[in-house]
Amino acid sequence: MEQTSNTTCRRFMQIWPGGFAVWLGKLHPQEMQAVITSFTHNRYHNGLGRPLKRCEREMLELQWFSAQEFEDVIRLATPATKISLAGMQKGDSLRRFLSENWATDFAKCPRNDDQLAFRLFCQGQGWDTTKLRSLTPKPAGIPAGAMPCCINVKTGLPMVLLGREHRGWCCFQGNADSCDTSLLHTACREAAEELCSCLGDAGAMMDRFFLHGVAVSAASRNQDPIRNRIHLAPDRVGGGSGTGRKRIPKTLMKDISARKVAMRGWVRN
Secondary structure, eight states, rough: OOOOSSTTTTOOOEETTTEEEEEEEEOOHHHHHHHHHHHHHHHHTTSSSOOOOGGGGGEEEEEEEHHHHHHHHHHOOOOTTOOOTTSSSOOOOGGGGGGSSHHHHHHSOOHHHHHHHHHHTTTOOOOOOOOOOBBOOOSOOOOEEEEEEEEETTTOOOOEEEEEEEEEEOOEOOOOOOOOOOHHHHHHHHHHHHHHBTTOOHHHHHHHSSSSOOOOHHHHOOOOTTTTTTGSSSOSSSSSSSSSSSOOOOHHHHHHHOOOOOOOTTOOO
Protein backbone atom coordinates (compact mmCIF):
# COMPACT_ATOMS: atom_id res chain seq x y z
CA MET A 1 0.00 0.00 0.00
CA GLU A 2 1.36 3.39 -0.95
CA GLN A 3 2.32 5.80 1.79
CA THR A 4 1.90 9.54 1.32
CA SER A 5 5.13 11.24 0.31
CA ASN A 6 4.72 13.87 3.01
CA THR A 7 4.96 11.89 6.25
CA THR A 8 3.54 14.80 8.27
CA CYS A 9 0.46 15.04 6.06
CA ARG A 10 -2.78 14.20 7.79
CA ARG A 11 -4.15 10.78 6.91
CA PHE A 12 -7.67 11.60 8.12
CA MET A 13 -10.49 14.08 7.57
CA GLN A 14 -13.34 14.64 10.00
CA ILE A 15 -16.41 14.50 7.79
CA TRP A 16 -19.10 14.65 10.50
CA PRO A 17 -19.08 14.68 14.32
CA GLY A 18 -17.27 11.48 15.26
CA GLY A 19 -16.87 10.35 11.63
CA PHE A 20 -13.39 10.21 10.11
CA ALA A 21 -12.35 9.38 6.56
CA VAL A 22 -8.94 7.67 6.77
CA TRP A 23 -6.44 7.39 3.94
CA LEU A 24 -5.02 4.04 2.83
CA GLY A 25 -3.22 5.49 -0.19
CA LYS A 26 -3.26 4.63 -3.88
CA LEU A 27 -4.01 0.93 -4.09
CA HIS A 28 -3.91 -1.61 -6.88
CA PRO A 29 -7.09 -3.69 -7.27
CA GLN A 30 -5.28 -6.67 -5.72
CA GLU A 31 -4.47 -4.61 -2.63
CA MET A 32 -8.06 -3.43 -2.34
CA GLN A 33 -9.25 -7.02 -2.54
CA ALA A 34 -6.64 -8.05 0.03
CA VAL A 35 -8.36 -5.85 2.63
CA ILE A 36 -11.66 -7.65 2.03
CA THR A 37 -9.96 -11.06 1.99
CA SER A 38 -8.28 -10.33 5.33
CA PHE A 39 -11.61 -9.31 6.86
CA THR A 40 -13.32 -12.45 5.56
CA HIS A 41 -10.51 -14.64 6.92
CA ASN A 42 -10.66 -13.02 10.36
CA ARG A 43 -14.46 -12.86 10.45
CA TYR A 44 -15.35 -16.35 9.25
CA HIS A 45 -12.22 -18.52 9.38
CA ASN A 46 -10.72 -17.87 12.83
CA GLY A 47 -8.03 -15.61 11.43
CA LEU A 48 -7.55 -13.95 14.82
CA GLY A 49 -6.99 -17.30 16.50
CA ARG A 50 -9.65 -16.70 19.13
CA PRO A 51 -13.45 -16.48 19.44
CA LEU A 52 -14.79 -13.20 18.09
CA LYS A 53 -16.34 -10.65 20.40
CA ARG A 54 -19.94 -9.70 19.76
CA CYS A 55 -18.90 -6.33 18.34
CA GLU A 56 -16.55 -8.06 15.89
CA ARG A 57 -19.45 -10.02 14.44
CA GLU A 58 -21.55 -6.97 13.53
CA MET A 59 -20.30 -6.62 9.96
CA LEU A 60 -21.27 -9.38 7.56
CA GLU A 61 -19.23 -8.29 4.54
CA LEU A 62 -17.13 -5.44 3.13
CA GLN A 63 -17.18 -3.80 -0.28
CA TRP A 64 -15.46 -0.90 -2.04
CA PHE A 65 -17.77 1.72 -3.55
CA SER A 66 -17.25 4.77 -5.75
CA ALA A 67 -16.63 7.80 -3.53
CA GLN A 68 -18.12 10.05 -6.19
CA GLU A 69 -21.37 8.10 -6.21
CA PHE A 70 -21.34 8.04 -2.41
CA GLU A 71 -21.08 11.84 -2.36
CA ASP A 72 -23.78 12.17 -5.02
CA VAL A 73 -26.38 10.10 -3.16
CA ILE A 74 -25.57 11.74 0.18
CA ARG A 75 -26.03 15.19 -1.38
CA LEU A 76 -29.53 14.25 -2.56
CA ALA A 77 -30.53 12.41 0.61
CA THR A 78 -33.23 13.49 3.05
CA PRO A 79 -34.03 11.99 6.47
CA ALA A 80 -36.90 10.11 4.82
CA THR A 81 -34.79 8.85 1.91
CA LYS A 82 -33.72 5.24 1.51
CA ILE A 83 -30.48 5.40 -0.46
CA SER A 84 -28.36 2.73 -2.11
CA LEU A 85 -25.24 2.49 -4.26
CA ALA A 86 -24.36 0.61 -7.43
CA GLY A 87 -23.05 -2.82 -6.52
CA MET A 88 -25.42 -3.36 -3.62
CA GLN A 89 -27.76 -6.31 -3.71
CA LYS A 90 -31.43 -5.66 -4.46
CA GLY A 91 -33.13 -4.38 -1.33
CA ASP A 92 -29.88 -3.25 0.34
CA SER A 93 -29.41 0.38 1.33
CA LEU A 94 -27.24 2.68 3.42
CA ARG A 95 -28.01 3.04 7.12
CA ARG A 96 -30.61 5.68 7.91
CA PHE A 97 -28.22 7.87 9.90
CA LEU A 98 -26.28 8.64 6.69
CA SER A 99 -29.36 10.55 5.49
CA GLU A 100 -29.53 12.76 8.59
CA ASN A 101 -28.61 16.42 8.18
CA TRP A 102 -25.50 16.21 10.36
CA ALA A 103 -24.08 13.44 8.13
CA THR A 104 -24.82 15.12 4.79
CA ASP A 105 -23.19 18.53 5.33
CA PHE A 106 -19.94 17.55 3.58
CA ALA A 107 -21.87 16.86 0.37
CA LYS A 108 -24.58 19.53 0.55
CA CYS A 109 -22.87 22.48 2.21
CA PRO A 110 -19.37 21.93 3.64
CA ARG A 111 -19.07 23.79 6.93
CA ASN A 112 -15.32 23.48 7.45
CA ASP A 113 -12.09 22.73 5.62
CA ASP A 114 -12.19 19.01 6.45
CA GLN A 115 -15.64 18.56 4.92
CA LEU A 116 -14.66 20.55 1.84
CA ALA A 117 -11.47 18.52 1.40
CA PHE A 118 -13.41 15.26 1.60
CA ARG A 119 -15.99 16.45 -0.93
CA LEU A 120 -13.16 17.36 -3.30
CA PHE A 121 -11.64 13.91 -2.78
CA CYS A 122 -14.96 12.30 -3.66
CA GLN A 123 -15.12 14.43 -6.80
CA GLY A 124 -11.78 13.07 -7.99
CA GLN A 125 -9.46 15.90 -6.99
CA GLY A 126 -7.18 13.75 -4.85
CA TRP A 127 -6.52 13.35 -1.15
CA ASP A 128 -5.19 16.77 -0.10
CA THR A 129 -4.83 17.58 3.59
CA THR A 130 -1.91 19.99 3.30
CA LYS A 131 -4.04 22.99 4.23
CA LEU A 132 -5.97 21.37 7.08
CA ARG A 133 -5.28 22.49 10.63
CA SER A 134 -4.37 20.15 13.45
CA LEU A 135 -7.33 18.60 15.21
CA THR A 136 -7.89 18.90 18.94
CA PRO A 137 -9.45 15.59 20.07
CA LYS A 138 -12.70 15.89 21.98
CA PRO A 139 -13.61 13.75 24.99
CA ALA A 140 -15.35 10.47 24.27
CA GLY A 141 -19.12 10.43 24.46
CA ILE A 142 -20.79 10.45 21.05
CA PRO A 143 -20.61 7.60 18.51
CA ALA A 144 -17.42 7.65 16.43
CA GLY A 145 -15.75 5.61 13.73
CA ALA A 146 -13.79 5.54 10.50
CA MET A 147 -14.33 5.10 6.77
CA PRO A 148 -11.24 3.85 4.88
CA CYS A 149 -10.58 5.59 1.56
CA CYS A 150 -8.21 5.00 -1.34
CA ILE A 151 -7.63 5.76 -5.00
CA ASN A 152 -7.84 2.80 -7.37
CA VAL A 153 -4.53 2.87 -9.29
CA LYS A 154 -6.04 1.08 -12.28
CA THR A 155 -9.02 3.41 -12.76
CA GLY A 156 -7.85 6.53 -10.95
CA LEU A 157 -11.18 6.68 -9.14
CA PRO A 158 -11.59 7.57 -5.45
CA MET A 159 -13.12 4.75 -3.42
CA VAL A 160 -14.62 4.28 0.05
CA LEU A 161 -14.88 1.06 2.03
CA LEU A 162 -18.21 0.24 3.67
CA GLY A 163 -19.51 -2.72 5.61
CA ARG A 164 -22.91 -4.42 5.66
CA GLU A 165 -24.65 -5.22 8.90
CA HIS A 166 -28.23 -6.35 9.44
CA ARG A 167 -29.56 -2.78 9.30
CA GLY A 168 -27.75 -1.80 6.12
CA TRP A 169 -24.42 -0.55 4.76
CA CYS A 170 -22.41 2.01 6.69
CA CYS A 171 -18.97 3.06 7.84
CA PHE A 172 -17.33 1.43 10.86
CA GLN A 173 -18.81 3.44 13.70
CA GLY A 174 -20.27 2.78 17.13
CA ASN A 175 -20.92 4.02 20.64
CA ALA A 176 -18.30 5.18 23.14
CA ASP A 177 -17.11 2.64 25.69
CA SER A 178 -15.98 3.10 29.28
CA CYS A 179 -12.33 2.66 28.30
CA ASP A 180 -12.34 5.45 25.68
CA THR A 181 -10.56 8.65 26.65
CA SER A 182 -11.24 10.66 23.49
CA LEU A 183 -13.33 10.67 20.34
CA LEU A 184 -10.33 9.33 18.43
CA HIS A 185 -10.02 6.37 20.76
CA THR A 186 -13.69 5.54 20.19
CA ALA A 187 -13.21 5.83 16.42
CA CYS A 188 -10.13 3.59 16.34
CA ARG A 189 -11.56 0.98 18.69
CA GLU A 190 -14.91 0.74 16.92
CA ALA A 191 -13.33 0.62 13.47
CA ALA A 192 -10.82 -2.04 14.51
CA GLU A 193 -13.56 -4.16 16.06
CA GLU A 194 -15.99 -3.94 13.15
CA LEU A 195 -13.21 -4.51 10.61
CA CYS A 196 -12.07 -7.58 12.59
CA SER A 197 -8.59 -6.02 12.79
CA CYS A 198 -8.01 -6.42 9.04
CA LEU A 199 -6.29 -2.99 9.13
CA GLY A 200 -4.73 -3.63 12.52
CA ASP A 201 -5.96 -3.32 16.09
CA ALA A 202 -7.07 -0.03 17.61
CA GLY A 203 -3.56 0.98 18.66
CA ALA A 204 -2.20 0.30 15.18
CA MET A 205 -5.01 2.33 13.60
CA MET A 206 -4.32 5.22 15.96
CA ASP A 207 -0.65 5.24 14.92
CA ARG A 208 -1.35 4.70 11.24
CA PHE A 209 -4.04 7.30 10.68
CA PHE A 210 -3.89 9.81 13.54
CA LEU A 211 -0.19 10.01 14.46
CA HIS A 212 0.10 13.29 12.53
CA GLY A 213 -2.39 16.13 12.47
CA VAL A 214 -3.57 15.81 16.06
CA ALA A 215 -2.66 18.65 18.41
CA VAL A 216 -1.08 17.28 21.58
CA SER A 217 1.24 18.66 24.21
CA ALA A 218 4.87 17.55 24.19
CA ALA A 219 4.39 15.59 27.42
CA SER A 220 1.35 13.81 26.05
CA ARG A 221 3.11 12.96 22.77
CA ASN A 222 6.10 11.45 24.60
CA GLN A 223 4.07 9.50 27.12
CA ASP A 224 0.90 8.00 25.74
CA PRO A 225 0.06 4.82 27.69
CA ILE A 226 -3.18 4.21 25.82
CA ARG A 227 -2.17 4.46 22.16
CA ASN A 228 -0.25 1.20 22.13
CA ARG A 229 -2.54 -0.57 24.60
CA ILE A 230 -5.97 0.57 23.49
CA HIS A 231 -6.64 -2.89 22.08
CA LEU A 232 -6.39 -4.28 25.63
CA ALA A 233 -9.73 -2.74 26.55
CA PRO A 234 -12.16 -5.25 28.11
CA ASP A 235 -14.27 -7.39 25.82
CA ARG A 236 -17.78 -6.08 25.32
CA VAL A 237 -19.86 -9.18 25.83
CA GLY A 238 -23.04 -7.18 26.28
CA GLY A 239 -24.63 -4.35 24.32
CA GLY A 240 -23.57 -0.72 24.16
CA SER A 241 -25.34 0.17 27.41
CA GLY A 242 -22.34 -0.67 29.55
CA THR A 243 -23.80 -3.83 31.06
CA GLY A 244 -22.22 -7.23 30.68
CA ARG A 245 -18.64 -5.93 30.50
CA LYS A 246 -15.65 -7.33 32.28
CA ARG A 247 -13.96 -5.28 34.97
CA ILE A 248 -11.19 -3.00 33.70
CA PRO A 249 -7.79 -3.90 35.24
CA LYS A 250 -6.57 -1.37 37.81
CA THR A 251 -3.32 -0.81 35.91
CA LEU A 252 -5.24 0.12 32.78
CA MET A 253 -7.55 2.40 34.78
CA LYS A 254 -4.47 4.27 36.03
CA ASP A 255 -3.27 4.70 32.46
CA ILE A 256 -6.70 5.94 31.41
CA SER A 257 -6.75 8.48 34.25
CA ALA A 258 -3.29 9.68 33.28
CA ARG A 259 -4.40 10.03 29.68
CA LYS A 260 -7.43 12.11 30.66
CA VAL A 261 -5.21 14.46 32.65
CA ALA A 262 -2.84 14.80 29.69
CA MET A 263 -5.75 15.56 27.37
CA ARG A 264 -6.60 18.71 29.32
CA GLY A 265 -3.36 20.21 28.08
CA TRP A 266 -4.08 19.60 24.41
CA VAL A 267 -4.30 22.79 22.37
CA ARG A 268 -5.15 23.62 18.78
CA ASN A 269 -2.16 24.48 16.59
